Amino acid sequence: QQRAAEHLQVPLGTVKSRIRLALNKLKEFTSKEMKDYE
Structure with a gap:
């Protein structure tokens, strides 16, 4: 998650x-x- 935040440049x-x-x-x-399959 930290890597994603850094890559996207958004807060964790x-x-x-x-x-x-x-x-x-x-x-x-x-x-x-x-529910459709029940």
């Missing part, structure tokens, strides 16, 4: 927040998709 907190938000969206998306 921003990288962590973006990762957390992306994981939450992915979790939400996959849970909806899995």
Whole structure:
């Protein structure tokens, strides 16, 4: 995460927040998709 922050030239907190938000969206998306298969 530190390397990503340095590469993107953004604060580490921003990288962590973006990762957390992306994981939450992915979790939400996959849970909806899995319900279609039940």
